[in-house]
Amino acid sequence: MATDKAIALTPEDISALEEKYLFATYKRSELFCSHGSGVHLYDMNGKRYLDFLGGISVNSLGYGHPRLTRILTEQGRQLIHCSNLFYHPYQGALAKKLVEVSGMAKAFFTNSGTEAVEAALKIARAYGNARAGNGKPVILTLKNSFHGRTFGALSITTQDKYQAPFRPLVPDIEVVEEFTVQALEKAFSDRVCAFVMEPVQGEGGIVPLPVDFVRAGRVLCDRHDALLIADEIQCGLGRTGKYFAFEHFGIQPDVMTLAKSLAAGYPLGAVLGNARVAESLGPGDHGTTFGGGPLACRFALEVLRIIEDENLIAKVDSLGRYLMDEIKKLAIQHRSIREVRGMGFMIGIEMGAAAKETVSRLLKKGIITNAAHETVLRLLPPFIIEKKHADEFLTALDAVLGEIESES
Numbered sequence: 115m116a117t118d119k120a121i122a123l124t125p126e127d128i129s130a131l132e133e134k135y136l137f138a139t140y141k142r143s144e145l146f147c148s149h150g151s152g153v154h155l156y157d158m159n160g161k162r163y164l165d166f167l168g169g170i171s172v173n174s175l176g177y178g179h180p181r182l183t184r185i186l187t188e189q190g191r192q193l194i195h196c197s198n199l200f201y202h203p204y205q206g207a208l209a210k211k212l213v214e215v216s217g218m219a220k221a222f223f224t225n226s227g228t229e230a231v232e233a234a235l236k237i238a239r240a241y242g243n244a245r246a247g248n249g250k251p252v253i254l255t256l257k258n259s260f261h262g263r264t265f266g267a268l269s270i271t272t273q274d275k276y277q278a279p280f281r282p283l284v285p286d287i288e289v290v291e292e293f294t295v296q297a298l299e300k301a302f303s304d305r306v307c308a309f310v311m312e313p314v315q316g317e318g319g320i321v322p323l324p325v326d327f328v329r330a331g332r333v334l335c336d337r338h339d340a341l342l343i344a345d346e347i348q349c350g351l352g353r354t355g356k357y358f359a360f361e362h363f364g365i366q367p368d369v370m371t372l373a374k375s376l377a378a379g380y381p382l383g384a385v386l387g388n389a390r391v392a393e394s395l396g397p398g399d400h401g402t403t404f405g406g407g408p409l410a411c412r413f414a415l416e417v418l419r420i421i422e423d424e425n426l427i428a429k430v431d432s433l434g435r436y437l438m439d440e441i442k443k444l445a446i447q448h449r450s451i452r453e454v455r456g457m458g459f460m461i462g463i464e465m466g467a468a469a470k471e472t473v474s475r476l477l478k479k480g481i482i483t484n485a486a487h488e489t490v491l492r493l494l495p496p497f498i499i500e501k502k503h504a505d506e507f508l509t510a511l512d513a514v515l516g517e518i519e520s521e522s
C-alpha cells in the first residue's frame with residue numbers, strides 16, 4: 115500500500131529507530147500499522163483488525179471514506195495552509211455550522227484538544243477578570259478528569275500520574291472531589307470564574323456524570339456568574355448518540371471544547387462560546403499559526419455533512435443500545451465484568467486487572483480496543499460499524515473472557 119521508502123523497514127527496524135530517537139513517552143502495542151479501509155486497520159503483514167477504538171475517538175468515519183479522500187486530494191492541490199493573517203472560504207463556514215448545531219455564538223480553531231482547552235481556560239480567566247478584576251480567578255475541575263497535557267489543561271487534569279512530575283501547575287484551580295450536589299455547592303463561590311467538566315469522562319474510564327450533578331453545576335454557574343465549560347473532545351460530535359453529550363443532561367454550557375473526531379483524523383480542535391463570552395477574546399488576545407487552516411476546516415465541514423447525510427448519530431444511538439444490552443448480558447455470564455457504563459459508541463467495561471489482558475487477547479483475535487484508567491475496557495468504534503461488526507466483537511469478547519476465567 116505505502117509508496118514511501120519507509121515501507122522497506124521491518125517492524126524490528128521501526129521499533130529500534132523509535133527506541134533510539136524518540137522520548138519514551140508511549141508504551142506502544144505490537145501493532146505496526148500499514149493502512150486502513152472502512153472499519154478495518156491492517157498491519158504490515160497484511161493482518162486485518164476490526165477497529166473498536168477508532169484512533170481513540172478520532173476516526174469516527176473509519177478509514178478511507180471516499181468523500182474525505184476526495185477532499186484531501188482536491189484541497190491538498192488547491193491550498194493546504196495560508197496563515198490566519200488572511201481569509202479563506204472554510205473557517206467561517208465551519209464556525210457557522212458548529213455554532214448552528216451547538217447553540218453557541220462564536221468559535222476559535224486550534225490544532226488539538228489540549229489547545230482548545232487552553233483557549234477555554236483563557237476565556238474563563240478573561241471573563242472573570244472583566245467582571246471582578248483579580249477577585250474571580252478560581253477554576254473548578256473534577257476528580258478523575260482528563261483535559262490534556264499542556265500546562266493549563268494539565269492543571270485541571272486531576273490525576274496524579276499526569277501531574278506529579280510537572281508541579282508547580284497553574285494556580286487557582288480547585289478540585290471537586292465528589293460528584294454530589296453538596297460537594298459542588300461547597301466548592302462554589304463568587305471567586306469562581308468557571309466550572310469545567312467532561313459530561314462523560316473518557317480517560318477516567320468512561321464515567322457519565324450524574325444528571326442532577328451536572329444540572330446543579332449549571333444552576334451554580336448562573337448563581338455565581340461563572341462559566342460552565344463542557345469538554346466534549348472525546349464524547350462530542352455524535353459519539354454518545356446525540357450531537358453533544360451535554361444534551362443528555364438537559365443543560366447548555368457557556369463554552370465547549372471539541373477536537374478528536376472534528377476532522378475525523380485530520381488534526382483540528384475548536385472552542386465554542388455563547389453570547390456571554392462573545393466579547394471575552396479580542397484582537398491579539400489569542401492566536402495560532404496552524405489552527406483553522408483551509409484543509410482542516412474543509413475536511414471537518416465534509417465530516418459533519420457525511421454524519422448528517424448518512425444519519426449516523428441515530429445509528430450510533432440504536433446500535434450503541436444494542437451493544438450495551440448485549441454486553442450487559444455477557445456480564446451475567448462472566449464474573450470478570452464488574453460494571454458496564456457509557457452511552458452510544460462510548461462504552462466502558464469495568465474489569466479490574468483483567469482489562470489489560472482482555473485488550474491484548476482481543477488484539478490477537480484481530481480486534482482493537484484499549485484499557486482506560488488501567489481497569490476499564492474502552493470501546494470507541496467508528497460510527498460506520500454495522501450490527502455484524504458489533505456481533506463479531508461480542509463473540510470475541512465472550513471467547514476471551516471464557517479463556518481468562520477458565521485460567522484463573
Ligand SMILES: Cc1ncc(COP(=O)(O)O)c(C=O)c1O
Nearest residue numbers: 226227228260261262316347348
Ligand atoms: C476529554 C479530553 N479533553 C482533552 C483531551 C486532549 O486532547 P489532545 O490529545 O488532542 O490534546 C483529550 C484527549 O484524550 C480528552 O479525552
